[in-house]
Amino acid sequence: MSEEKKEKRKASSIDPCAVDLLKYAEECSIQTAFSRSDSLKPCPIGAEGACCKICAMGPCRLKSKDGEDALKGVCGASLATVTARNIARMVAGGTAAHSDHARDVANTLLAAAEEHTKDYQIKDVEKLLAVASNFGIDTSGKTKNEVAKEVAEFVLKDFGQQKGEVSFIRTATKKRQDLWREHKLVPRGVDREVCELMHRTTMGVDTDPEDILDAALRTSLADGWSGSRIGTDFSDILFGTPKPIKSEDSLGAFQKKHVNIVVHGHEPTLSEMIVVASEMPELIDYAKSKGAEGINLVGMCCTSNEILLRHGIKSAGGFLNQELGILTGAVEAMVVDVQCIMPAIADVVKGFHTKLVTTSPKGRIPGAEHIEFDELHALDVAKKIVRLACDNFPNRKDTRIPDYGKTMIAGFSHEYIKYMQGGRFRGSFRPLNDAIISGRIRGLAGIVGCNNPRVDQDSLHDYLVRELIANDVLVVQTGCGAHASAKSGLLRPETMELAGPGLREVCEAIGIPPVLHMGSCVDNSRILTVLTAVAQEGGLGDDISDIPVVGIAPEWMSEKALAIAFYAVASGLYVIFGVESPIAASPTVQKIMSEGWEKKVGGKLEFIPGKEEMLAATLAHIDKKREALKLRKYEKGKFGVEKVLMSMADRRKLEEAAHAHKGVGGV
Amino acid sequence: MSRHIAAAAIRGSHKIAAEAAEALNMAIAAKGDDYRFEFPDTAFYLPHIFGMTGMKVETLGQMKDALDYAKGMLSAEPAQEEYLPYLGETLDAGQATLFAEEILLASRYVLGLEPVVEKIDGSDFTYNGFISDTILRDLGIQLVDGSMPGFAVIIGKAPTDEIAVEICRDLQQRNILTFLCGNVDGDSVTKQLLRKGVDLGWDARLVALGPETYHALYAGDWACRGALTFGGKKGGDALSVLKYNKDRIFAFAMVLGPMNDLIWSTGAGAITYGFPAICDTEVPEIRPTGVCTYEHVVSQTDHKKLVDTCIETRGLKITITKVPVPVAYGPAFEGERIRKEDTVFEFGGQKTTSFEWVTTKELSEIEDGRIEVIASAETLAKIESAAPGNTVRLPMGLVIDVAGRKMNPDFEPVIERKLHDYVNCAQGVWHMGQRDVNWMRISQQAFGDGFRIKHLGDIVYVMVKNKFPAIVDKVQVKLYLDDDKVKEMQEQARAVYKARNERVASLTDETVDTFYSCLLCQSFAPNHVCVISPERLGLCGAYNWLDARAAYEIDPTGPNQPVAKGECTDPVKGRWKGVDGYVFQTSHQTLEGFSAYSIMDAPMTSCGCFECIVALVPEANGFMIVNRGYTGMTPIGMKFSTLAGTVGGGVQAPGFGGIGKYFITSRKFLSADGGLKRVVWMPKSLKEALREDLIRRSEEEGVPGFIDMICDETIAEDSEKMLEFLSEKGHPALTMESIL
Ligand code: SF4
Numbered sequence A: 001m002s003e004e005k006k007e008k009r010k011a012s013s014i015d016p017c018a019v020d021l022l023k024y025a026e027e028c029s030i031q032t033a034f035s036r037s038d039s040l041k042p043c044p045i046g047a048e049g050a051c052c053k054i055c056a057m058g059p060c061r062l063k064s065k066d067g068e069d070a071l072k073g074v075c076g077a078s079l080a081t082v083t084a085r086n087i088a089r090m091v092a093g094g095t096a097a098h099s100d101h102a103r104d105v106a107n108t109l110l111a112a113a114e115e116h117t118k119d120y121q122i123k124d125v126e127k128l129l130a131v132a133s134n135f136g137i138d139t140s141g142k143t144k145n146e147v148a149k150e151v152a153e154f155v156l157k158d159f160g161q162q163k164g165e166v167s168f169i170r171t172a173t174k175k176r177q178d179l180w181r182e183h184k185l186v187p188r189g190v191d192r193e194v195c196e197l198m199h200r201t202t203m204g205v206d207t208d209p210e211d212i213l214d215a216a217l218r219t220s221l222a223d224g225w226s227g228s229r230i231g232t233d234f235s236d237i238l239f240g241t242p243k244p245i246k247s248e249d250s251l252g253a254f255q256k257k258h259v260n261i262v263v264h265g266h267e268p269t270l271s272e273m274i275v276v277a278s279e280m281p282e283l284i285d286y287a288k289s290k291g292a293e294g295i296n297l298v299g300m301c302c303t304s305n306e307i308l309l310r311h312g313i314k315s316a317g318g319f320l321n322q323e324l325g326i327l328t329g330a331v332e333a334m335v336v337d338v339q340c341i342m343p344a345i346a347d348v349v350k351g352f353h354t355k356l357v358t359t360s361p362k363g364r365i366p367g368a369e370h371i372e373f374d375e376l377h378a379l380d381v382a383k384k385i386v387r388l389a390c391d392n393f394p395n396r397k398d399t400r401i402p403d404y405g406k407t408m409i410a411g412f413s414h415e416y417i418k419y420m421q422g423g424r425f426r427g428s429f430r431p432l433n434d435a436i437i438s439g440r441i442r443g444l445a446g447i448v449g450c451n452n453p454r455v456d457q458d459s460l461h462d463y464l465v466r467e468l469i470a471n472d473v474l475v476v477q478t479g480c481g482a483h484a485s486a487k488s489g490l491l492r493p494e495t496m497e498l499a500g501p502g503l504r505e506v507c508e509a510i511g512i513p514p515v516l517h518m519g520s521c522v523d524n525s526r527i528l529t530v531l532t533a534v535a536q537e538g539g540l541g542d543d544i545s546d547i548p549v550v551g552i553a554p555e556w557m558s559e560k561a562l563a564i565a566f567y568a569v570a571s572g573l574y575v576i577f578g579v580e581s582p583i584a585a586s587p588t589v590q591k592i593m594s595e596g597w598e599k600k601v602g603g604k605l606e607f608i609p610g611k612e613e614m615l616a617a618t619l620a621h622i623d624k625k626r627e628a629l630k631l632r633k634y635e636k637g638k639f640g641v642e643k644v645l646m647s648m649a650d651r652r653k654l655e656e657a658a659h660a661h662k663g664v665g666g667v
Numbered sequence B: 001m002s003r004h005i006a007a008a009a010i011r012g013s014h015k016i017a018a019e020a021a022e023a024l025n026m027a028i029a030a031k032g033d034d035y036r037f038e039f040p041d042t043a044f045y046l047p048h049i050f051g052m053t054g055m056k057v058e059t060l061g062q063m064k065d066a067l068d069y070a071k072g073m074l075s076a077e078p079a080q081e082e083y084l085p086y087l088g089e090t091l092d093a094g095q096a097t098l099f100a101e102e103i104l105l106a107s108r109y110v111l112g113l114e115p116v117v118e119k120i121d122g123s124d125f126t127y128n129g130f131i132s133d134t135i136l137r138d139l140g141i142q143l144v145d146g147s148m149p150g151f152a153v154i155i156g157k158a159p160t161d162e163i164a165v166e167i168c169r170d171l172q173q174r175n176i177l178t179f180l181c182g183n184v185d186g187d188s189v190t191k192q193l194l195r196k197g198v199d200l201g202w203d204a205r206l207v208a209l210g211p212e213t214y215h216a217l218y219a220g221d222w223a224c225r226g227a228l229t230f231g232g233k234k235g236g237d238a239l240s241v242l243k244y245n246k247d248r249i250f251a252f253a254m255v256l257g258p259m260n261d262l263i264w265s266t267g268a269g270a271i272t273y274g275f276p277a278i279c280d281t282e283v284p285e286i287r288p289t290g291v292c293t294y295e296h297v298v299s300q301t302d303h304k305k306l307v308d309t310c311i312e313t314r315g316l317k318i319t320i321t322k323v324p325v326p327v328a329y330g331p332a333f334e335g336e337r338i339r340k341e342d343t344v345f346e347f348g349g350q351k352t353t354s355f356e357w358v359t360t361k362e363l364s365e366i367e368d369g370r371i372e373v374i375a376s377a378e379t380l381a382k383i384e385s386a387a388p389g390n391t392v393r394l395p396m397g398l399v400i401d402v403a404g405r406k407m408n409p410d411f412e413p414v415i416e417r418k419l420h421d422y423v424n425c426a427q428g429v430w431h432m433g434q435r436d437v438n439w440m441r442i443s444q445q446a447f448g449d450g451f452r453i454k455h456l457g458d459i460v461y462v463m464v465k466n467k468f469p470a471i472v473d474k475v476q477v478k479l480y481l482d483d484d485k486v487k488e489m490q491e492q493a494r495a496v497y498k499a500r501n502e503r504v505a506s507l508t509d510e511t512v513d514t515f516y517s518c519l520l521c522q523s524f525a526p527n528h529v530c531v532i533s534p535e536r537l538g539l540c541g542a543y544n545w546l547d548a549r550a551a552y553e554i555d556p557t558g559p560n561q562p563v564a565k566g567e568c569t570d571p572v573k574g575r576w577k578g579v580d581g582y583v584f585q586t587s588h589q590t591l592e593g594f595s596a597y598s599i600m601d602a603p604m605t606s607c608g609c610f611e612c613i614v615a616l617v618p619e620a621n622g623f624m625i626v627n628r629g630y631t632g633m634t635p636i637g638m639k640f641s642t643l644a645g646t647v648g649g650g651v652q653a654p655g656f657g658g659i660g661k662y663f664i665t666s667r668k669f670l671s672a673d674g675g676l677k678r679v680v681w682m683p684k685s686l687k688e689a690l691r692e693d694l695i696r697r698s699e700e701e702g703v704p705g706f707i708d709m710i711c712d713e714t715i716a717e718d719s720e721k722m723l724e725f726l727s728e729k730g731h732p733a734l735t736m737e738s739i740l
């Protein structure tokens, strides 16, 4: 995009609900992230990663027309050092966020196992046992709580561990583990890596860009193969492993005659309890006593994904919808915990009856009511919040609930993806691998990450999803990317009509949409699990880096997205990010993160602003991987495998055996 | 569209589960919860349910639990639109259907409704019903090893009787074993074949299981046990059992006529085994691969292409050796009998002089492919007179001259022994015996189809050339039909037979330095090794030392490898350094080696296809032997099938082992443990089959009359009675040194 065009651009959305509400905001002169992004341009130096402000000799702005090496910081730091340090610190931030979330879930599991709370129980014993077996925990003769306690304690060590390897590393492919060990990329402990990365990147420590970035990769692995993984697996154990469920995603999810409560943020611990509370007859009666017909719980952001996948709770969309939801005038309470919560909502609620409730001891917002959540009294807190929302119902004034709604099928945990390809006895990844090998499916893409008002809301997600499925690429989604597709109806099986002919056949055989909703942002760990299973299934190389797959976060904004990108790359993926490049200033850093990493770990991270270019790079990478695997060249509509018809001689070769028992010369 | 299939299969599963529940309730009402049931002759409970879950269902009450398990796999039909995924659920519904069908059939057995007996064209026809373990062991191996390259389950009815016959003949010619079940409005392929006078049965490889779709489960039960017996898979390890079938059992379903919910549902169950369905109607296809090796559901409306489509969909390549004779040729015709009245030509059988003889010649002495009928004018005239109703009996000297750079006279008997199979495979031709006690018949039907005496030569020529390619470069066949000439040649042959007998007798474990291994069975018992010595043949009975040596010549990199004995470390138990080293390596380090002559100390392992099982009877201080095919009880309280379950899988089980039948009369038979004198019990039929050799051997052992000291089932089936008998007879084992 040229500078000039950027000037004229007015932040908008392709979501008709959002467009309606943005119009209303404009009429009432209510500021939103959209309008603020129009008026507040990003600082051009910081945006490219060229500004260092980690000490008071600076900030040093190292951008020069004369190239990368023209300027040095007061301390002598090069642009490459500064850029690498900046992005590394973002990775530390993202890793900290996911992992701290996971810590809470793990502590909740421990509390449940030790029966310190009645509000949480082990819901998914099968998953508990599966996780336990990862760690070689002997489960025979133990109660589920005993096993859960051991598992929780085993994994809680990951956070404070000083030496060794974090727990889930051992679930990667053998080849990947060896590679990580070879390059010293295995995280020792979550907190240690984050802490060390902050130390390395403070004034006057590590100034070798490659070394800094290696440390960032190691830190990110503590996210992908520990923090996020714990977040996913332990939530499954506590609240159930998702399987497909039908629901809706739209700002039209609010109901005119019900008490509408929005849970927004990330952690499932509180939202799960609010689900329980909102379904309690006593509270429904309470809502009725306030003149409402019932209670309508709606999710937003990743908290939404958590309760959507497990309970089918409707969603009002992702990150950029948080202010817009309040504008409907129909929200009695917006309950938030941590991450991606715009402080702006405290201002927006001022014009409406909506109560903003903060709940996390880690996240307070001036102007909000704070009802602190703790897992030992979870249900009581949840009930209190629901009651507060009901109490607020009589204060409701005009509402403007948009009238566009789309259904979706969500809930593709990796366990279900395996199941859906063969049922309980034959579940495997063989059909998926076969489909890729035969060219029915050209490759895989994970389209994940945030919304960012710097681009029209959902526009890049939507473009890429549609184009990729039309090109026979099976798409998986999480986070706000999944919200984007849900809102435009792409998560329905009928979407297979838009898919290429090969992908469509596969969708039809299994009964799935060509776009699979796998959950929240921490659930990107599910994608790693799926890809590991694909690599282990055989026929597509022996590591994630061999698979024709690309990860894309076209509308990213959060530090968490960068942490995800780093661990995905370290796990062998090619990752493409859209919007702005935080490393645009330094060709050296760009080179390390693309060519350098591709050599080192088989994955790379590139920032590509244009959507057509993102698409082209994705398809080119998929085809490159196909070629490396010597798979048939992808041609739309032409697929199938050369059948190997097994003659006796072939079978003999296959199993070193011939016509046994017939004797020599047998008929 | 697949959703349609899913909906039908899921509906079908609900219906059959309800039907099973109803039948089970009736059975329980009649017999009570604690009534014990097992299918006839199986050690695997309800085999499919056992294979999938490890549940040992032995009573009607336990069937309720199994049915509850099945109900747990039922789900709701997918919605018309915005539906949830259905493939996994459909396959589970298919599995639930197989569970329900098994319980339904078991209940029907209890109620006396199985196997089904139906009046067909005026006479009672009894369907096969459940397939016993014995048949499984007799035939199953051929499925696993590929000599019976696949099996078809035909459900329904062909559009015409002629098409039904064509399809089944086509399958027979390709050596495929075909099961028949299901019906369309009461008519079925079974009935169509019967109307057309086609022989059904195991020998013909056309087996009618029952008249309903659910009878297909019997075939599934068989496949499941294939994995449990030959594959050494454990009950409850569903994934292994099913994958074993996908990889090694080349089965498919052929659905003739309209589909219904139960067919779809049963088909979904079959798919979990990796068995695809090929339908002769327009149906929605499922072409992406992965649960099966290739497509899952295929439609082929052209009946001429149907068998080909099936075979291709299952990923089978079948090469049949084309034998240039005017009758059908293949193992499906091997077992047929020809009655005296239907015979046009007859040779041997003690009625005329006859023999068959493979003899080695110089390459230059043979004109490859020459088939010569040597007969006087008189004999020829007699042949001319042959016609239905007029059986012509002739002498026959079948002489096969072979030559080849690697030919060795030791291979002559190896080839000769195969003549029986080769000749028998022609439809309408029957063969029995060997050497100078052979006996052949050619039927009216074959004669009518144009089969002549010369064709016997064609068969032998083509088969010998094809099956012994590395040994035999040239073959010519002479058929002598005049009595004087036959007698003359027979003398020559007899001299050779005698020399061969002497050669075999002189072949002892001590006189050779090389044994041969056989690793054929590693395809299903991955750590099992047979080491074949002159005095101990393979436990399947199909390979002796000469066979193995010939097999090695034919395929030097094949599964029969020379094993240098090396230094003998224990001449009594039969241990050699070379053998132990080889066993260690080829058992993938699971066995340190084994003793050739002992069953008590590190015995040879068993794969699953032994002819006989030897088992310790401690109270008698000896062993009993039971052969496959004997289905009665034995003195140790276990039938063959149960015993077999404890012996196979390639592990050493001191005191138990599988052996080839002829090992019993070898001088090395358990010689370290006391030898033949330890044998206290064996089925009568086995005793009779080995009678002469047993007598000879007991004389050598210094116990003449020993054969009458061996107990059998006509004397005792339990240990107590047996002991009484043994002491009455003064059986030597009772006074021998204690075996333990
Ligand atoms: S660390 Fe160096 S580059 Fe950064 S602000 Fe301080 S002086 Fe400037």
Ligand code: SF4
Pocket: A301, A302, A318, A319, A339, A340, A448, A449, A450, A451, A479, A480, A481, A521, A557, A558, A560, A561
């Ligand atoms: S995708 Fe981005 S914006 Fe959305 S919840 Fe995750 S981190 Fe926040």
Ligand code: SF4
Pocket: A660, A661, A662, B518, B519, B520, B521, B522, B529, B530, B538, B539, B540, B541, B542, B543, B607, B609
């Ligand atoms: S000799 Fe042994 S390994 Fe070979 S076919 Fe017979 S039983 Fe199997």
